[in-house]
Amino acid sequence: MTLTPVLSRYWDEAESWSIETYRRHGGYEALHKALYRDPDEIIETVKESGLRGRGGAGFSVGTKWSFIPQNDGAPHYLVVNADESEPGTCKDMPLLLATPHALVEGAIIAAYAIRANHAFVYVRGEVASVIRRLRTAVQEAYDAGLLGRDIQGTGFDLELVVHAGAGAYICGEETALLDSLEGRRGQPRLRPPFPAVAGLYARPTVVNNVESIASVPSIVQRGAQWFRSMGTEKSPGFTLYSLSGHVQRPGQYEAPLGVTLRELLDYAGGVRAGHTLKFWTPGGSSTPILTAEHLDVPLDYEGVGAAGSMLGTKALQIFDDTTCVVRSVLRWTEFYAHESCGKCTPCREGTYWLAGLLRRLEAGDADERDIDTVLDVTDSVVGKSFCALGDGAGSPILSSLQYFRDEYLAHIELGRCPFDPALATVWGRGEAVS
Structure with a gap:
């Protein structure tokens, strides 16, 4: 299986984060197309594509949008969850640093689809460089007439706010995020009601992950069937896999859902020289660990689930035989x-x-x-x-x-940890140290 660079296809270009570079690669063409279609058509396209939430749960994005009551006269809100804090997860922050306009364009399209005039991006407060770059991208969009009042003469208004959180892991949970965004202590809410019914300020709200929203423009531009041409039947499309730990070339690898860890390790140069894979996480530290016997498990929601774990945020932490x-x-x-x-x-x-x-x-x-x-x-x-x-x-x-x-x-x-780097041998690699 080959890599499928879509979101990451020009991350290596100079000033990939600027609106000029983004537009040179077809940026905001999907927005222009979307604004002249009925909002319900956009929701249906995203639903047909099979795009599943990239924040961990894997719920259908289009279905989530369709839960928002339409033509009810009440304000609707879009909230983008950029509070990336799961140990091992490092895909959303690189995306926002390299191509923040992919998120901005996706947020405008998503807000238009659910008939929201206010959108928020909730970002971890520690990543000051990401916040600065995203706010710069938002200002560029305002200056280009892509945000604000009467966007591109269509009569659609949208205000987009980048909000810096205070660094609490729990705020990655969508209802705790909403409480924090409202100025309260970030703690989960009792559900029901769900955010689609009573979310931000007790109004219908969609909460989506950064990668989920950033994937929307390419779907609108190229179509649902193009998206379904990658991945598996139940887990279609491309996604970012974060490889970290004991690998030769850690980083982000954009591939179709269903790729295996063995294939990704080939791209990453394998486990560090002289060592073998011991265990790994398929979706960050909150997912059950897997071992070397699971190297050929398809990394999609169904395959990882059948192996006894969860795909989660696709944070592949690799640990070799020296790890306790x-x-x-x-x-x-x-x-x-x-x-x-x-x-x-x-x-x-x-x-x-x-x-x-x-x-x-x-x-x-x-x-x-x-x-x-x-x-x-x-x-x-x-x-x-x-x-x-x-x-x-x-x-x-x-x-x-x-x-x-x-x-x-x-x-x-x-009577102690058998893995002592000061000793010549470690337990599990030959004999136990004494």
């Missing part, structure tokens, strides 16, 4: 404990106790009963927390014990 699984899971668990918003008891207390238990296990200061306790506490968090953060915190723990329970036991038997 227990230490990696501990670091992820500490992250979730720190980022828990504290709204619900299972997540607030459960992640705290899981981090403490895993610290003991990683240090070898535990016994086999502590593994059972970890499983018991994880069971009290997964499926019982207010939002998906609890499920995400439990995923690496449960999957690591499924595939690497013997490594947890090795910590207990040795």
